[in-house]
Amino acid sequence: MKITNRQITSKKDWLKRKYGITLEERERMLKRQNYRCLICGIFEAELPKKRYKNGILKPDILNIDHCHATGKICGLLCCKCNRLLGNAKENIEILQKAIAYLTHYKKEVKSYKKRESLVEIATKLQG
Numbered sequence: 782m783k784i785t786n787r788q789i790t791s792k793k794d795w796l797k798r799k800y801g802i803t804l805e806e807r808e809r810m811l812k813r814q815n816y817r818c819l820i821c822g823i824f825e826a827e828l829p830k831k832r833y834k835n836g837i838l839k840p841d842i843l844n845i846d847h848c849h850a851t852g853k854i855c856g857l858l859c860c861k862c863n864r865l866l867g868n869a870k871e872n873i874e875i876l877q878k879a880i881a882y883l884t885h886y887k888k889e890v891k892s893y894k895k896r897e898s899l900v901e902i903a904t905k906l907q908g
Contacts, residue, residue: 792804796845799845800845800847801852802845810857811857814843814856818858819846819857819858820859821859821861821862823859825843826840828841828842828859829841841859841860843857844857844859844860844863845857846863846866848871849871
């Protein structure tokens, strides 16, 4: 699909209004990150296509992650990683607890029998 000058102009205007950067600055950030999400490492080119309301499929792009308090741009993240941070309220303590939970859970699951349900496993982890 060919990108029109109108689409480029509107994207440039949007980037400037929302984040205070140019399309060229975003491209430089992308290049510095080796075209990858800073958290999971997926390449921008590997992101799934996004279906818009009008039914058109377009390639997804890495999101501009920014500090909501200061507006400072942190980097480019895939949608899933950006949502991960947002769902954790960008709170390091919550993310550290999630890591501790996963670490403990992964170790514990290896010692349980396969027929136990997730509810049983969760109950054992809490108790």
